Amino acid sequence: MxxxxxxxxxxxxxxxxxxxxxxxxxxxxxxxxxxxxxxxxxxxxxxxxxxxxxxxxxDARKRALYDQHGHAAFEGGMGNGGGFRGDVGDIFGDIFSDIFGMGGGRGGPRRGSDLRYMLELDLEEAVFGIEKSIDVPTLVECATCTGSGSADGKTVSCGTCRGHGRVRMQNGIFSVQQTCPHCGGSGKTVANPCRDCRGEGRVHDERTLSVRIPAGVDNGDRIRLTGQGEAGPAGTVPGDLYVEVRVREHAVFQRDGDDLHCEVPIRFAQAALGAELKVPTLGGEAAIAIPAETQSGKLFRLRGKGVKSVRSGRTGDLICRVVVETPVRLTRDQRELLERFEATFQGEDAAAHSPRNSSWLDNVKQFWDRVTS
Missing domain, CATH: 1.10.287.110 (DnaJ domain)
Known part of the structure; x- marks a missing residue:
């Protein structure tokens, strides 16, 4: 396996x-x-x-080998047998690397690490887009030595690779080349390290960046800022910064892709008699007509009142779910009116006014018949 x-x-x-x-x-x-x-x-x-x-x-050396060759780096003694050899003039090693594409040193110096930043947005900010300033703690270029790592600008040949920028791993008759882990492939090391960055060419700091959030982003979307990641070792390029979006919960709307959902509470008289209601949208108010005899849970779709997709440009819908509320804190007159109203549902015709209740009672009767048979 x-x-x-x-x-x-x-x-x-x-x-x-x-x-x-x-x-x-x-x-x-x-x-x-x-x-x-x-x-x-x-x-x-x-x-x-x-x-x-x-x-x-x-282990920096082992990790460099693993990144280059995977598990094969430690099979058959590749990782241990010959160790590092500074002399890269062996013609067989060069040919082997060229044929099998394993010349790690030819890829150039390593770069800075990529960073990830989690950015929380309100729903409105995600829907309409916004420009945000973010503070990113990271490694930045040392201002004292301008990223060179050297106090006086002088460098010397790397003692590990002897200035070649590559080292060779020997395994029997074969050799594989890779980037020197000590100098990062530059072939040079600092003679007099900068005191502020200790020769690294980078220091810990916090940068303030401006990020333009496009309209329509959603949870998990990522924005890439090229070159705004962690500064690389002296003489190398920085990584990238990935800003990942997290949208906060909204008090009124729930997002589902490009659609928005919301609940609209109505009184049972409005549901029974019909009504016209004003409902909120992200672009202002909109009207929905509630037909007579509307049941709780009915959905009303407002076309084009959702979110405009950041990818397709399509605009979703707003889906309103009406919820019939039971009245509370009734006055004496209201209670008497309801009691007289409820009395009108007595007799054989009562079921005609409650279609769901009638079907529910029929289902209950069938259930008991099956249980008792």
Missing amino acids: SKRDYYDILGAERSASEDDIKKAFRRLAMKCHPDRCPDDPAAQERFKEAKEAYDVLS
């Missing part, structure tokens, strides 16, 4: 930081550690699987 992806096992993104990897493993360990689950073999197996994944992804 093939092994599960290490990132999937830990529930982590491929762009996850070392701290994120550590936190993900700790969460699993708290749930599945053998000391906590001594009688659960399945939990113990999950812990063993998580430990194996963590051992690889928490």
